[in-house]
Amino acid sequence: MSPEEHRAIVDDFCDFMGGQTRPFIRRIEKEMYAASEALDFEKAARLRDDLGAMERALEKQAVVLGDGADADVIALAEDPLEVAVQVFYVRGGRIRGQRGWVADRVDEGGTPELVEDFLLQLYAGDADTIPREILVPALPPDLATFEQLLGDLRGSRVAIRVPQRGDKKTLQETVARNALQALALHKTRRASDLTTRNRALEEIQTALELDEVPLRIECYDVSNLQGTEVVASMVVFEDGLARKSEYRRFVIKGVDGQNDVASMHEVITRRFRRLLDEQARSETVEGEGGPMLVDPETGRPRKFAYAPGLVVVDGGPPQVAAAQRALDELGIDDIPVCGLAKRLEEVWLPGQEDPVILARSSEGLYLLQRVRDEAHRFAITHHRSRRSKTMVESLLDDVPGLGEVRRKTLLKHFGSLKKLREASVEEIATVPGIGTRTATAIKEAVAVNATKAGPRVSVNTATGEIEES
16 A cells, blocks of 8 residues: 555545545445446445445434534533533534543633633644634633634634524533533542542641641531521541541521521530540440440440541631630640631631632642532531421411321421422321321412412522522
8 A cells, every 4th residue: 555545544534533424425435336337346345335334333423413513512510629621522513522621720710711711722723623613601701802813723703602592502511411520520539549638638737737637627517598597517527538427417506696606616615515525424445446435334436526636617717716716615725727718718727817828739628628518518408408397397387287296297208398299188198197188278288388489599509508589
């Protein structure tokens, strides 16, 4: 085979993989018919088989854009430290390729600024890859300049758009799901790597000037909805991994209204008073993993009797000061405290005027963020559960013949107000102690309240807080 013949084969392959399939298929068909007319049936059969294989390959590449467009579809999945990028390359309406990666965030810019950065990375200096249309999750700040720049590189007009409806919107939603899955997988792999976890703990020790590596970290978060049903969470990480069996929930009892600082003081006080009580009432025995504190009467391990190597609170100087004050009042002076403030991801220490700044690429900051986010999630889950139970009970207060015991039985059976509203009278009547007449009254009570306009509750995905509007 000559170099020219080899070059022609390579060019054909590149054209085919690049989406220019119709001219290639037509040429194969012409060669097949020409071979047949020349009575070269062996060559004609080989070309026929090649043509069939190519058509079967094309059938697997479903048409995703009905207008046969050439477009790159870009989606992002973000968190405060990292961003996952996914790109689908569509040529002739079919997906011809895909690319994805996870990058560290290097500034405080939003999605438009991220789109701007990644457009430059993707297309600067590579004019051959620029399509006629680029679909993005948000327009870059200077759209006209970018379209002109890419158009000049390509040699023809380039449109950058955010799809609003139809096939293009559906496709970008698919790409966005891929980005979310890629980010979640990346975070899981990163968290499960032993070397990375050890480095994270060592970075925290160095940054906070701790005497020892914080092998056990406890994080506390307070969640409330305009002062109602205030709850708090405690999550535990040991050796950089979540220890979910050690998680605890608290209902704030001694604070009126919305006061995160006072609520944090109460939570820390209750947890560490319990620590002192259990340490005083426990005895030490040797277990498989070393010394264990156990109940002298039952022999069971004491879960609250282990002191953390670091207490992390969600918030800035006020929350940190409240936590430190609670420990001081209990006479505990060997447990360090820090706070992780939202948005800027600043780490605050008691009595310090300036925060500790960890590099955004720091594994230590990444671990603190994971601990904080897990505390958010756990607190919100508890808050929603209590709010749902309270709403059900208040709606049913005026139903005749429905006392406290039956209300609790009803709530346990259906689990939530939404499921109770969706249930029929016959389904409600199947609950023990609930007859048809009472079931009808219950159905009417929840139906009437469902029509009343109430506050709209949502979750702020940036901070994890429950908001009402």
